[in-house]
Amino acid sequence: MGRHHAAKFIDSLRLHVRGGAGGTGYPKYGGVGGPGGSVYVVAKEGCSLRDVVRRHPTKRVAASGGGNSQARRILGEPGTDVTVQVPVGVSVIDDCGRNLGELDADGSSVLVARGGPGGCPTNQYNGARGQAHTVTLDLKLIADVGLVGFPNAGKSTLLKAISRASPRIASYPFTTLRPSVGTVQYPDLRQLSVADLPGLVEGAHANEGLGHRFLKHVERTKLLLLVVDALGFRLSPRHRHRSCLETVLLLNKELELYKEDLLLKPAVLVVNKMDLSGADAVLRDVKAALRDLPGLLAEVPEELRPTRALQLDDVLAISARSDARSVQRVKWRLRELLDLHAEQRADPAATENQAAARLSAQTAEAGPRLV
Ligand SMILES: Nc1nc2c(ncn2[C@@H]2O[C@H](COP(=O)(O)OP(=O)(O)OP(=O)(O)O)[C@@H](O)[C@H]2O)c(=O)[nH]1
Ligand SMILES: [Mg+2]
Structure with missing residues (x-):
């Protein structure tokens, strides 16, 4: 009976997060690629880690890449950010054990994977990859x-x-x-x-x-x-x-x-x-x-x-x-x-x-x- 009940409660979850790659620049016109989208984790009252699994069943979250610079659109379109909603009380820990942030209030957020910058003169117009790594969402209840x-x-x-x-x-x-x-x-x-x-x-x-x-x-x-x-x-x-x-x-x-x-x-x-x-x-x-x-x-x-x-x-x-x-x-x-x-x-x-x-x-x- 009970074991099953316990198994349902999730207070720790690993997620692979990846920022989008930057778009390619356009050397001929000095055009800059769009930056990749970033992944944020945001605290939301009433949300559970089980909801996170439901929304992201593969436990992989990726933001979209930036658009390339084109003759008709010299500044590439930025990638779209993704936000992962998590319960209040979550700490975000990276694989080296570093604490990336504590989400202790409704609406607080942490950037977990930054999108890559778009191609521009300093990177030879090649958009950079976004950050990618695994983070642990560690939930600790907050009560008086x-x-x-x-x-x-x-x-x-x-x-x-x-x-x-x-x-x-x-x-x-x-x-x-x-x-x-x-x-x-x-x-x-x-x-x-x-x-x-x-x-x-x-x-x-x-x-x-x-x-x-x-x-x-x-x-x-x-x-x-x-x-x-x-x-x-x-x-x-x-x-x-x-x-x-x-x-x-x-x-x-x-x-x-x-x-x-x-x-x-x-x-x-x-x-x-x-x-x-x-x-x-x-x-x-x-x-x-x-x-x-x-x-x-x-x-x-x-x-x-x-x-x-x-x-x-x-x-x-x-x-x-x-x-x-x-x-x-x-x-x-x-x-x-x-x-x-x-x-x-x-x-x-x-x-x-x-x-x-x-x-x-x-x-x-x-x-x-x-x-
Ligand atoms: N006689 C007596 N029994 C009590 C009292 N308080 C609780 N109980 C009984 O003790 C048993 C355990 O109560 P729970 O409240 O489930 O105990 P718990 O500490 O939450 O137990 P776990 O959830 O297993 O950790 C139940 O049968 C209760 O009815 C009390 O004041 N007097
Ligand atoms: Mg009890």
Whole structure:
């Protein structure tokens, strides 16, 4: 069932692009050939990489050549440019790994293959070939918040509860097979976007599970929302059971191994399924352990130990399935924190004070606000 669904989602695509050749000049009259057309990649809202494949099934895109200079038309006609429409969030990478451009806004464009100049005195009136090479279109979702967690933790359930999205939810791991973005709306019509991602497993950074392929989608989010199951996680009877705290450390480690910079993003931990028996005791222990993270890290076995600890802005205990109030708290806290971090980015001078305030708020909030 699901594999098929996953196969449909394309977030990377190679295209061969070629600019048109310049037209031939006309030495007798000093006539200049028309320049070849160029190929551009342009971001368009609502477009997918699948649409690109549909429009260019051969994955080869070529612009037309410039017209030759003729006695009746001394300046050759320019070739026609071609634009390839791609989704917003695409980076264009060439075969040497160089980034040719990031298409982060609707309408932004990158020249990927320049047409050749027309024949003129400097090239002995021979039009030049256009540029030709293969580029990779690499799509990374753009969302305010990225949901990160092991499979079956309740990420999709939470997204469904705070947004208008209706993701698939089921009681087995890897229900979500492709990333999707849901919109969270507030009464004043403010909106946030939240990306629901397939669950991570141990070794995701090394491409275990759906791994790497989807971790890139959190790179452009502003805040990570880590969701863990209060009772922990076990992928299969062949795998070890991981406690709630272990899953937090493992997520920290996987993010770090994938890209250390991800740990610099603001992050919130959501401990889900608080309706299950035993969850309260777990929460108490997890909070106590997280309060002394350095001490904890010194103790845990290496397979669980990240080099660097995530900076958690908050720890929220919820039941995504059965406690609407707890879900609302997540919804509002996300907004608050995104605003706070946006202010900090705008005014770095204030950052230190606010960080200090945050820290003291965290220490003060031993109980009530965290359910
Ligand atoms: N008891 C309880 N079950 C929950 C809660 N939230 C989610 N679940 C259940 O946990 C299971 C997994 O939920 P999903 O939302 O599909 O989990 P996910 O994290 O999106 O899982 P993947 O897509 O596989 O990564 C489903 O059976 C949910 O009904 C909760 O608060 N309490
Ligand atoms: Mg899911």
